[in-house]
Structures are given as C-alpha cells and as structure tokens.
Amino acid sequence: AKAIKETHASGGxxxxxxxxxxxxxxxxxxxLWRQQRPAQADQVIAFMAGxxxxxxxxxxxxxxxxxxxAQQLKELGFRDGDLLISxxxxxxxxxxxxxxxxxxEISTRKPFxxxxxxxxxxxxxxxxxxxxxxxxxxxNISLFVGPMALAGSTRMQASTVLQLGVGLALFDWSxxxxx
Numbered sequence: 001a002k003a004i005k006e007t008h009a010s011g012g013x014x015x016x017x018x019x020x021x022x023x024x025x026x027x028x029x030x031x032l033w034r035q036q037r038p039a040q041a042d043q044v045i046a047f048m049a050g051x052x053x054x055x056x057x058x059x060x061x062x063x064x065x066x067x068x069x070a071q072q073l074k075e076l077g078f079r080d081g082d083l084l085i086s087x088x089x090x091x092x093x094x095x096x097x098x099x100x101x102x103x104x105e106i107s108t109r110k111p112f113x114x115x116x117x118x119x120x121x122x123x124x125x126x127x128x129x130x131x132x133x134x135x136x137x138x139x140n141i142s143l144f145v146g147p148m149a150l151a152g153s154t155r156m157q158a159s160t161v162l163q164l165g166v167g168l169a170l171f172d173w174s175x176x177x178x179x
Contacts, residue, residue, distance in 0.1 A: 001172040003083055003139075007109060008043055012081035015073065016046040016166065017099045019063040021159040022087040023048020029167055036171070044170070047072055049095040066098025066128075073099045074106070084111035085166055089158040091115030091122045091142070092129045104137045113140045114165060116158035141165075 004014055016026035023046075030046035037043070049063040051072070062068060078084065084103035088096040096113075103111040113132050115122070119142045122129040133140050143165055145157040 001169045003109065003112070004169055004172075007081070007083040008040070010081060012083060012107075012109065013042070014044050014170070015076065015078055015082060015084045015103075016044070016087070017048070017069065017073065017084060017096055018087040018162075019049030019093050019095050020089075021155045022089055022093075022096070022162055023050075025159055025163040025166070026087060029163065029170055032167070033170060045076055047076060049093075063093050063095040066094040066101070069095035069097070069099030070102035073102050078103065078106055080107050081109065082107050083109045085169075086111060086113045087162045087166060088113070088115050089155050089162070091117045091119075091133075092126045094128060097128055097132050100132055100138060101135075104135065110137055110139050113138050114143060114162055115140070116143050116145050116161060118142060118144050 007014055016029060017023070018026045026046035026048060030044050033044040034041040049068065073084065082103075084100060084107070086096045086100045086103075091113075100111050100113050119133060119140070123133055132138055143158075143161045145161050148157055
C-alpha cells in the first residue's frame with residue numbers, strides 16, 4: 001500500500017500483470033479501480049498474457065515466453081517512476097517473470113512479484129524463478145496457501161489470496177492518508 005501511495009503521489013502509475021487466472025484478477029482490479037476512482041482511472045493499468053483475446057479464448061503457450069511479458073509492458077508505456085505488481089499462482093510463469101525483469105530495467109521503483117508456492121521449493125527446482133527471487137531489486141512475496149482445500153480448481157485458493165493481497169494494497173491508501 002505504501003509503494004502504491006508513493007507511486008501515485010509522485011505522478012507514477014501502477015501496472016498489474018498476470019496470466020490466466022492471475023491476469024483476469026489483475027484486469028478485475030483495474031476495473032474496480034476505475035469504478036471506484038474515475039478521476040484517477042488512468043493511474044492503474046492491468047494486462048495479461050494474450051491480451052484481451054485471452055479473456056474469451058485460451059491462448060496456450062503464450063505465457064511461456066518472457067519476452068512477450070517484457071514487450072507488452074513496454075508497449076503499454078511503462079516508464080521510470082511507474083510500479084509493477086506481478087502475480088503468478090506458481091511463481092514460475094515466464095510471461096510474468098519477463099515483465100518483472102523488464103520493470104527492473106525501466107523504473108527505479110522495485111516491482112513486486114507475488115506467488116503462492118513456497119520460496120524454498122522454487123529456489124531449489126526452478127531456475128527462471130530463482131533469477132527473480134534472488135534479485136535484490138525485486139520485492140518477492142510468497143502468499144503460500146498450501147494444498148487446495150476444494151477439488152475442481154488448482155488455482156482457486158491462490159487466485160483468491162492474490163486478489164485479496166493486491167486488492168487490499170491497491171484500495172487501502174485511497175481511504176487513508178496513513179497507508
């Protein structure tokens with residue numbers, strides 16, 4: 001919440017990135033922001049792997065390319081002073097990792113990388129995650145939810161906790177001068 005408040009206070013924008021379920025939650029939060037804060041609608045920009053097409057039609061494999069995430073971030077006009085909040089259910093999505101790594105190179109604001117697997121497992125087994133999790137210029141936050149409590153969706157708990165975490169941070173400062 002503090003980083004979002006500081007970004008907006010200095011004229012920067014907050015970008016949110018994800019793919020699949022986390023991309024849809026990013027777009028949902030942008031929509032809610034625009035409904036709640038129409039005068040500041042352009043301060044929050046969300047995007048997802050595959051763009052608008054991915055909302056209605058699965059684009060298998062699109063999320064497998066880090067350069068697509070970096071390119072999409074740049075095409076949206078991400079610049080120095082902007083903040084990126086990346087969400088990935090597992091912490092290993094190349095598209096999201098690519099956008100996060102590009103944000104480090106463009107803005108002096110440290111991006112956030114939120115994920116729901118134990119950090120230790122990712123560090124041990126997933127090289128592409130290791131690069132992000134060990135980068136001191138990236139805030140990484142594990143919101144580990146454990147095994148799924150309900151059958152049917154492997155991402156339901158993860159998407160819920162990610163939306164809650166990012167949503168609370170995004171909307172907290174708008175109602176308080178002490179975020």
